[in-house]
Amino acid sequence: MTTSPFVVLKDVAKRWAGQLGVEGISLDIPEGSFTALLGPSGCGKSTTLRLLAGLELPDEGAIIIDGKDVTTSAASDRNLSMVFQSYALFPHLSVAENVVFGLKVRRVPKKERQQKLHRALEITGLLGYEDRKPGELSGGQRQRVALARAIVAGQRLCLMDEPLSNLDAKLRNSVRKDIKKLQRDLGITVVYVTHDQTEAMSMADTVVLMKDGRIQQVGSPEELYSKPSNTFVAEFVGAPP
Numbered sequence: 001m002t003t004s005p006f007v008v009l010k011d012v013a014k015r016w017a018g019q020l021g022v023e024g025i026s027l028d029i030p031e032g033s034f035t036a037l038l039g040p041s042g043c044g045k046s047t048t049l050r051l052l053a054g055l056e057l058p059d060e061g062a063i064i065i066d067g068k069d070v071t072t073s074a075a076s077d078r079n080l081s082m083v084f085q086s087y088a089l090f091p092h093l094s095v096a097e098n099v100v101f102g103l104k105v106r107r108v109p110k111k112e113r114q115q116k117l118h119r120a121l122e123i124t125g126l127l128g129y130e131d132r133k134p135g136e137l138s139g140g141q142r143q144r145v146a147l148a149r150a151i152v153a154g155q156r157l158c159l160m161d162e163p164l165s166n167l168d169a170k171l172r173n174s175v176r177k178d179i180k181k182l183q184r185d186l187g188i189t190v191v192y193v194t195h196d197q198t199e200a201m202s203m204a205d206t207v208v209l210m211k212d213g214r215i216q217q218v219g220s221p222e223e224l225y226s227k228p229s230n231t232f233v234a235e236f237v238g239a240p241p
């Protein structure tokens with residue numbers, strides 16, 4: 001883990017026909033860190049993540065990943081993986097086929113695919129489920145398949161957009177721990193979108209609290225709680241006034 005920023009956003013803005021997505025987004029994200037983008041619905045969390053992923057291109061600003069300016073690069077050139085709230089699994093493919101799908105597309109040799117599959121299923125606790133279809137799994141297991149698919153790609157940067165919001169409270173807790181353990185064990189950099197302050201505060205090293213398309217405060221969970229920069233932050237994290 002280094003302290004020089006692995007991901008940099010410099011004054012990034014995105015608008016659609018006058019509709020503000022985000023504005024003035026500047027962030028330095030160190031390698032191996034867990035950063036949560038937190039804030040109420042519509043504040044620009046997903047837009048920020050989609051800009052990082054290359055699923056949207058910014059109107060202003062620059063995005064640098066691992067020293068490379070990717071501001072206008074296609075999503076496929078950004079060397080990152082993504083996990084969404086809606087698993088995005090292929091229903092007709094088995095767990096194993098879903099997990100290695102991207103490796104097959106990239107023509108990774110079969111033996112290497114098998115090894116990577118085994119390791120990803122081991123890490124996510126899915127060994128023995130290789131032949132099941134997504135429809136034969138619980139919500140938590142499906143989300144773990146989506147995690148395995150992200151891990152198997154072997155990227156150092158993983159973007160997650162509300163990956164737990166389709167799970168019930170109990171599952172949320174256990175998958176939350178799985179994600180945290182994965183991130184630590186693999187030393188990957190995670191940027192994690194959530195509207196749930198408990199989730200952000202319990203998982204992240206750094207919390208980026210957003211409102212109306214702008215960053216309100218960046219800091220450790222403790223900093224946001226003990227030194228909120230304005231009343232919105234204080235109220236959102238539930239800090240004493």
Ligand code: ADP
Pocket residue numbers: 016019020021022039040041042043044045046047048
């Ligand atoms: P969050 O993920 O925090 O709920 P979003 O990033 O999805 O918020 O949205 C931020 C703002 O950008 C919202 O006002 C939303 O309506 C707007 N927005 C997002 N995507 C689009 C789009 N494709 N076209 C127009 N407006 C959009």
Ligand code: MG
Pocket residue numbers: 045046047
């Ligand atoms: Mg969103």
